Amino acid sequence: xxxxxxxxxxxxxxxxxxxxNCTYQTSGFNGLFWYQQxxxxxxxxxxxxxxxxxxxxxxxxxxxxxxxxxxxxxxxELQMKDSASYLCAVETAGNKLTFGGGTRVLVKP
Amino acid sequence: DVKVTQSSRYLVKRTGEKVFLECxxxxxxxxxxxxxxDPGLGLRLIYxxxxxxxxxxxxxxxxxxxxxxxKERFSLILESASTNQTxxxxxxxRGGNEQFFGPGTRLTVL
Numbered sequence: 001x002x003x004x005x006x007x008x009x010x011x012x013x014x015x016x017x018x019x020x021n022c023t024y025q026t027s028g029f030n031g032l033f034w035y036q037q038x039x040x041x042x043x044x045x046x047x048x049x050x051x052x053x054x055x056x057x058x059x060x061x062x063x064x065x066x067x068x069x070x071x072x073x074x075x076x077e078l079q080m081k082d083s084a085s086y087l088c089a090v091e092t093a094g095n096k097l098t099f100g101g102g103t104r105v106l107v108k109p
Numbered sequence: 110d111v112k113v114t115q116s117s118r119y120l121v122k123r124t125g126e127k128v129f130l131e132c133x134x135x136x137x138x139x140x141x142x143x144x145x146x147d148p149g150l151g152l153r154l155i156y157x158x159x160x161x162x163x164x165x166x167x168x169x170x171x172x173x174x175x176x177x178x179x180k181e182r183f184s185l186i187l188e189s190a191s192t193n194q195t196x197x198x199x200x201x202x203r204g205g206n207e208q209f210f211g212p213g214t215r216l217t218v219l
Contacts (some may be wrong), residue, residue, distance in 0.1 A: 031206070033208070041212070041213075042199060042210035042211060042212050042213055043152075043199075043210050044210070045207050045208065045209070048206045048207070087151065087152065089152075094157075094159075094165070095140050095157075095203055095208075096154060096157065096167070097142075097152075097154065097208065098154070098168070099144075099151045099152040099153070100151055101149060101150065101151040102151055
């Protein structure tokens with residue numbers, strides 16, 4: 001079966017850094033996605049990691065360790081608009097995505 | 110810009126009704142997906158399709174069927190709606206390494 005774990009909720013202050021962890025145990029692995037989802041809206045793509053290491057994209061970075069079944073999403077210089085849910089998803093054969101439950105991030109002034 | 114559209118944002122149906130949820134994408138993508146999203150359970154894959162007339166069961170296909178008669182359109186069908194199918198339904202289309210989601214349909218079954 002597929003198991004993807006991420007924290008339910010995190011709170012951080014505007015301007016700070018927050019790291020959202022995601023651990024997974026899946027049968028097969030093609031890559032790992034991170035999505036952002038604001039309340040009442042569709043998820044939007046943030047990053048896709050296939051190889052081990054850190055991928056940086058502006059204020060957001062994503063890290064993957066395939067041997068440890070572990071990824072994190074790093075959000076720097078937090079802004080109020082970053083308050084949202086962040087979804088970790090593992091891609092397996094056939095482009096199938098299995099999602100974690102999502103982490104709700106609340107940014108406080 | 111890729112656009113994935115869904116026929117309704119909000120829908121209210123009665124138990125036992127047949128319900129059609131339509132999804133259209135405009136980027137000639139072959140792969141399309143239907144998910145439902147429930148609090149505490151995240152997104153769960155119902156069905157997906159690799160190409161016209163092809164369909165594969167996802168993780169929770171029971172009570173649902175799908176139709177893909179044209180490449181751009183992927184329909185989700187609830188043969189006989191039940192209250193436990195009240196949920197947010199999200200369609201997605203895959204191009205390259207990115208999956209694009211539609212705005213979602215919030216379905217309430219009374």
